[in-house]
Amino acid sequence: GELASMLGDEYLSADIYLRTWRIHDISKKITEKMDLKTKKIMEAFCQGINFWIDETSDDLPLEFRILGIKPQYWQPSDVVGYARMLAHELQSSWKAEIIYGAVAQFFGMNKLAEIYPGYSETQPKISEHLKKEETKIVYDKILENEFFIRDLLHFRSPNIGSNSWVLSGALTETGKPLLANDPHLDFTQPARWYEMHLKGGRFNVSGVCIAGIPVPIIGQNETCAWGFTNSMVDDVDFFVETMHPDNPNKYKKGNEWLDVELIKETIPLKEGGDTTVVIRMTHHGPIISDIHPLLKGQETAVSMAWTGHWLTSEIEGFFKLNLMKDWEDFTEATSLFGVPGQNMIYADVHGNIGWRPAVYIPLRKKGESLIPRPGHDPTYDWFGKVPFVEMPYLLNPEQGYIVTANNKIIDNTFQYYISGLWADPSRAQRILERVQSLDNATVQDMKSIQLDVTSLFAREITPYFLATEAGTERKNLKEAYRLLKNWKGEESIKSSAALLFHSAINKLIRNIYGDEMALLGKHYLEAFIGLKYLHSRSLRDILKKNKSTWFDDVRTGKYVESRDEILKRSLEEAVNELEDRVGPNPTSWQWGNEHSLTHPHVLGKIKILNWLFKFNVGPFPSGGSDKTPNAGGYSFNKPFKQTAGASMRRIVDFSNL
Template identity: 40%
Template sequence: MGKGWKIFLSISFFFLIIILTISILSYRLLNKSLPKTTGSTVLTILNQPVEVYRDEYGVPHIFAGNESDLFRAAGFVAAQDRLWQMDFSRRVANGQLSEIFGEITVDHDKFVRIWGFKRTAEEIVEILSPESRLALNAYADGVNAFIETHTKQLPIEFSLLNYQPEKWKIEDSIAFVRLMGWKLSFGWYTDLVLQELVAKLGEKKAREVFPDFPKDGPFILPASHQHVWAKTRNFINSGLQVQDFLGFGSAHLGSNSWVVSGEKSECGKPLLANDPHLELRAPSVWYEMHLSGGEINVAGVSFPGVPGIVIGHNEYIAWGLTNGMIDDVDFYLEKINPDNASQYLNGSRWQDFEIVTEEIKIKDAEPESLQIQFSRNGPIISDFHPTLKNMDKAVSMRWVGHEASDELLAYLKVQKSKSWDEFTEALRHYKVPAQNFVFAAANGDIGYHLAGGIPLRSRTNGVLPHEGWKTKGQWLGQVPFEKLPNILNPPENYIVAANNKIVDDRYPYYLSNLWEPSSRASRIQQLLSAKEKFSLDDFKAIQTDIVSFHAQTVLPVVVNIMEAVIDSNSSEDLKSIYNLMKDWDGRESPTSIATSIFHTFFLRLTENTLKDEMGDQLFENYIRFGNVPNRVMAALLKKGNSEWFDNVNTPEVETVEDIMKRSLLDAGTQLRGLAGAIITNWAWGEIHTLTMRHPLGRENLLDVIFNIGPFPRGGSSMTLNNSEYRFDLPFQATLGASTRQLVDLCDLNHTLSVITTGQSGQRMSKHYKDQTPLWLEGQYRSLMMGRNEIIETAQEHLTLTPL
C-alpha cells in the first residue's frame, strides 16, 4: 500500500471519528430533555398523588383528587412536552423576543409593546375571579416545578439560543390569550388599509373593492388629515412582519364548525364537528389533554401555557369554536396642542397624554427605550417610528382586548356545564376574541351563541376613522349579552358556522364587515342537505372535502366570457390550458392540473385588474386581506365590464375579455416557471405544498432538524379541507385545519381527534410528528374518557407524588 493511500486513509478515519463524535453528542443533546413518562416522580407542590396515563400518541389523561392538583399536574405535563414553545409564546406576547434573538426582532417587540398584551394581563390579574386565580396559580406552579427540577434537561432550543427559562407567571398565560385575541382580530389591519384605499381611489372605487363598505360617511377625511394616516404604514408593515414571523401571513384566520340534531343523526343524538383554521407550525398550536379531578372531567385541546380545554367535551356537552370575525378595533385622529406637544384635544380642552416607558432588552446589545403615548382612546400608533413624531395630529387605537376581562372563568364554567342554560351563562364572562360557539348536548339540544365584547358604537360602524376629540365615534359600552345572536334547536336540525355573515341587515347592532365568503358555509349546507341521517364517517368526509364551491360558482362566469376570446386564432397552448380549466369540476385534489391553472389564473386576473389603479404597495397590502379579493373579483366578473378592467397605464381601453386573455397567458408563463414546460407536470400538489416550520427552522441545518415537510396538499382557502396560501407568496400553504374534532353525543368516551404534528415539542420524541400522517390522510385517532379503558390501553403511566 502506497504512502499516499495510507495518508488518505488516516485523514478519512480522522474525519470519520469527528463526524461520529459530533453525531453522538448531537444525539445526546437532543435526547437529554425527553421527559420521564413512566414510574413515579416527586412533585412537592401536590396535596395528593396524581396519575398520568398516556395513550399510544402520548396524549395525557390526568386523574387528580382535586382541581388544584389537577391544574398543577397539567402545568407540569404541558411543560414536559412543550416548554420551549410555551416560553417562545410568552416572549412573543410580552414583547421579549429580542432578549433571545437580538436586534432582528426589536421592531417586533416594539409593535407588541404598543398593543400591550402584558400591560393588559397585569390589569386582568387584579380582577380575576377566585376560580381563575386558583387554576392559573396551580398551572404556573406546575410549570415552575418542572423548570426548577430540569435545569440541566431543558429542550434543545434553550441550548441553541444559550438561555434559561424564567419563572412562569400567571400574567404569561393571560398575555398569551390576549395575543391570540390579536391574531384573530382583523379590524386593526383592514381599517387602516381601507383608509388608504379611500384616500388613493376615492369613495366610489373603494366601495367596489371592499365588500360591505360602510354606508355612513364621511368617506374621505379632509386633505389636511391625509398625511397623518399615511404615517400609519409603518405600523401596518410592522404588524405584517410579526405575522410573518409567527407563520400566519393572511389577514384572516377562520374555522369550520357544524352540528346536527338527533333527527339527522344515525345514532339518534347530536353530532358535532370543528376544525379551527390557524397557522400550521411545528409544534402544533394545540396540545391535547384529558383532565379529571374535582368537578372537572373534560377532554379536548388546549393552548400550551394556558390551563383548561378550549375546544372539547365533558360527559354531558360538546362545543366547537369558529372566529366571529368581529370588528373590535377603531382608530381615532387626535389633535395635538400646537403649544404643547404632550397634550391632545379632548372635547373642548387640552389633556395630557399618558406616557408609558418600556425597556426592550436586546441580546448582545444595549437596551432600547420605547415611549408610548396614550389618549383617552388608546395608544398612539402614528409615532411608532421616530420620523413620525412632531406632527400636528396623531392616530390612536381602541381595542376591546385592552379592557380587562376574565376569559378563563368562561372556559372553566363551560367545562363544568351540563346544559344549554349553564353553557350560555358561562359565556357571559367571555370577551376576547369574539367567537362563534357551537353546542351539542347528550340530552339532544343543539345551539349556537356568539360570545365576546362587541363595541356598542355611537356611529353605525367603526370601519373608517373617527375624530377623537368629538363625542361622535366614541364607544357607548358593549352590546348586551342578551342581544348577541344565538339559536337553540333550529327547525332545520343543523347549524353551520364557517366565518360567514352571522345575521342579516335587520340586526340592530354593527358587528363587522370582515366576513369570509359564504362558499365554505354553502358547501357544508349543500352536503348536510344531501342525506337524511349522518354518522361520524360522513362527518369525516365533510371535514376533508376538497370541492371548491367558490370555483364551481365563478368558473361558469369565466367560461361564458372566455368563449368569446378563445377562437381558431388562439395558440394551441392557450387553448389547451383553457380547455383543462373549462372542464374542471372544482375538486382541488393534489393531482389536479386544472386546479393549478384556475388558482394561477385567478391570481393573475386579480393583479391585472386591480394593481394598476392601486399601485404596488397598496395592492400588496390589499391582497393580504385573504379572501376579500376573491369576493371582489367574483362580484366584478358577475357585473361584467367595469372600469376596473381597463389598465390605466396604457392608452387603450381594455375590456374584461382582454384582461382575462392576458391573465390566462400569464398563468401559463407562471406555471412553466414553477413546474416546467410540460403541462402534465402542473399538478396542484407539486406547487401547493406545506412545510410546518419551527420558529428556529428558518436557518439552514436547523430547518432539517425541526421543520416537518414539505408535503403536497390539496384544497385551498375555499375548500372545507382548508389549505390557505398567501396571495403574495403563492402557493405555499400556511393556514389550515389546526385540529379536527368530531364528537358523537351517543359515545362521549370515544370522540375522534387529530392535530397537525404530535403532542411533543421535543424533536427526538416519537410523538414530535406521529399524528402528521393521520392528519395528511384525513384520518383520526380516538380520544377516550372512560378511566378503566384508559388504564387498560395506556402505553405509559406516571405517578406524581407529594412528599
C-alpha cells in the same frame, strides 16, 4: 414585548410596537380582577411549569440552547397574555383599516366604494385634516411591524378561519347529536394543539389545549361538547387625532383639549441595560403612530381602539365551559368571552344543540366602518358594548342543524353593527349543501365533509374565464379552456384544472388590483390580498357588475382595459407560467405537486439548522384551498405553498361519548 432581550437589539422596534398594543399591561389588570378559584388554579398551573423549568435547567430543549437563553418563570398574567396574543393573531380588521384608509385617502372614496363590500355613503369619511405624508408613514410602519412579528411567530398567513357544525339527533343514524369542528390556523412546529384528558376534582373533560392554557379550549365533558369558529367581528378602529399645535401631549375632543396619558415602558436589551419609551394614550387607546420617531410631535396622530384593551374574563369562561352541565351553564360561560370573538356551537346528552356568539361587540355612535375615523368628533366614539341579552342565539332550530364557517352570522335586521369582515361564503355554502343532503348522518359523513375539496367559489368564477375564449387560441391555451370547461370545482391533489384556476386567479388579482396597490407601497398588495375574505367578495362583485375602474391598468396610459381583457390576459399569463415552471405538458400540472404544506419551526428558517436538526416537517402534497371545507389557504407571494388549514379536526358522537 421582550424580543430584544432574547434575540438582539434589532428587535427593539417590534417590542415597542407590541408594548403599544398594551397586551402585557391589560393581562396584568385582568389577572388582578380574577376570582379566587380561578387565580388559585392559575397559580398552581404556573407552579408546575416553573418546577419543570428548575428540573430541566441543565438539559433545556434544543431551541433554548441554540439561542443561548433560559426560560423565564411563569406567572398567571403570562397565561392571560398568551391568550390575548391569540386574540391579536386572530384579529384582522387592523389590516382593513390601513388598506381601505390608504385607498380612500390616495384614490378617493369613489375608488374605495368599488372594492368595499357593503359600502354606503353614511359611513365615516377620512378626516379632511389628514396629511398624506404623515399618515402614509403610519400605514407603512404598521404593515412593516405586523408582517415582521407575524413572520417571526408564524402567523402571517391571512388564511385563518374555522368550520363547525352540529346536527340534532333527528338527522343522525343513532338519534344522538353529532358535532364537528376544525379550526384553521397557521401551521407550526411544534404543533399548535395537544390532546388532553383532564380528570380530577371537579374536572372530567377531554379535548385539545394550546400549550400555555391549563384546560381544553375545545372539547367535551360528561354531558356537553362545544366548538369554535372565528366570528369575524370588527373589533378595532383607528382614530385620526388632532393634536395641539403647541403641546404634543394634548389632543382635541369636541371643543376641548384633553391631556394624553403618558406611560413609561422599560424594555430590556440582550447585551445588557435597557431602554425606556413613552406611550401616549388617548380615551380611544394608545397612539399607534408613535411607533415611528418622525411622527412624534406632529399635529395629527393615529390612535387605536381595540376590544382587547377591555377587561374580560376568557380564562374564567374556559373553566366554566369545561365544567358546564347544560345550556344555561353554556350561556353563562359564553357571556364571559370578549376577545377574540368566537362562534360557539353546543350539544348535550339531552339532545339539545345550539349556537351563541361569544364576543364583545363595540357600540359605535356612527355605525360601521373599516376606515380610520375622525378622533376629534365624539360622535364617532365607542360607547360600550352590545348587551349580551340582545345578542342573537340559536337553541334547537327547526331545521335540526347549525353551520358556521366565518360567514355572516346575522341578517341586516339586527340593530347593531357587527362587522364587514365576513368570510367568502363558499365554505359555508358547501358545508350547508352537504349537510342538507344527508339522511341518517354518521361519523363517516362528518369526516367526508371535513375532507371535502369542492370550491363553490371556483364554480362561480370559472365561467368568466370561459367566456373569453375566441376559438383561435394556441395549443396549451386551448387546452386550458378545455380543462376549465370539464371541471366541477374539485380541488383534488391530482387536478390539473385546480392548478390552472389558482394560477389564473393569482394573475387576475394582480392584474386588477396590483397596479394601484403598487403606487401605495411595498406591502399594500399583499396586505390587501391578506383581506382574503373581503377581496374575494369584492372580486365576485366587480366581475358580476362588469364595471369598475380597477379593471383599468393605470400603467398603460390612456388605454382603458375591459374586464374580459384582464381575464384573458390573466389566463394567458397563467398558462405561460405553468409551462415555464411545471412543463409544457398539461397532464403534469397537478395541484398537489405545487400546493404543498410544511409545518415550519421558528428556527427552520436557518437552512443549516434545519438541515442539521430537521426542525421543519414536510412538505406534503395537499388539496383544497381557502374556499373549500378542507381548507388549504396558501401564500399569495409564494404560490402555492399552503400556510394554514385544519390545525386539528374533532367529531363528537353523542352515541359514543
